[in-house]
Amino acid sequence: MFISSGGGLLSRYYKQVMKRVKQDFYFYQLFHTSIPMDVNVAKAVDSFCPIVTAMPNYSGSKSFIKLTKEFLSNLP
Numbered sequence: 001m002f003i004s005s006g007g008g009l010l011s012r013y014y015k016q017v018m019k020r021v022k023q024d025f026y027f028y029q030l031f032h033t034s035i036p037m038d039v040n041v042a043k044a045v046d047s048f049c050p051i052v053t054a055m056p057n058y059s060g061s062k063s064f065i066k067l068t069k070e071f072l073s074n075l076p
Contacts, residue, residue: 031067031070031071032070033063033066033067033070034063035060035063035064035067036059036060036063038051038058038059038060038061038063040054040055040058040060040061041058041060041061043055051064052064052065
């Protein structure tokens with residue numbers, strides 16, 4: 001799980017990080033869900049409120065919900 005970015009330096013850095021993650025971890029050790037860059041996530045953090053309750057219909061919020069479901073489905 002990493003934040004995917006829209007372009008520029010962040011995109012290049014993201015690709016480098018993901019390459020390293022894929023080298024250092026097995027496929028089954030990684031989550032499939034990624035969290036997109038979403039300014040609303042930052043706004044929710046600044047207001048000390050979870051994005052899933054503050055702005056549940058935004059892409060960042062939906063991605064965190066999806067990641068949570070993926071995490072819970074992998075529990076024994």
